[in-house]
Amino acid sequence: MSDRPVCLTLIVPRQLCDEVFDFLIEQTDLVSGFTASHGAGHGAEVRLQTAAERVKGHADQTAVQTILVERDASSLLDRLRVSFAGTKLVYWTMPVTEFGTID
Structure with a gap:
């Protein structure tokens, strides 16, 4: 593992959002903050959990993104x-070439 920055993206079913947000906020040694955006999941592997989702034809989801170093993303x-075993959270990481704040 390296010190290079990555963007970790989690795709979270709406029913788990509060629980995942609370979990991430508690991980102060790894996560300094995150961004969440509403999304609609489509595809054969997407579980439509409510009657409303089945009618709409997509799952209500939230994309959560955080920037951290690669080894912290792994941790x-x-x-x-461990904490979300069986929930089928989808995730991916992508390298970040630059990260900062515009003052």
Whole structure:
């Protein structure tokens, strides 16, 4: 694992949002903040959990993104696997070439 920054994206069913948000906020040694955006999940692997989702034809989801170093992303994923086992959270990481704040 390296010190290079990555963007970790989690796709969270709306029913788990509050629980995942609380979990991430508690991981102060790894996560300094995150951004969440509403989304609609489509595809054969997407579980439509409510009658409303079945009627609409997509799952109500939230995309959660955080920037952290690669080894911290790995540690966070290990913790997520324990705390959210069986929930089928989808995730991916992507390299970040630049990250900062415009003042």
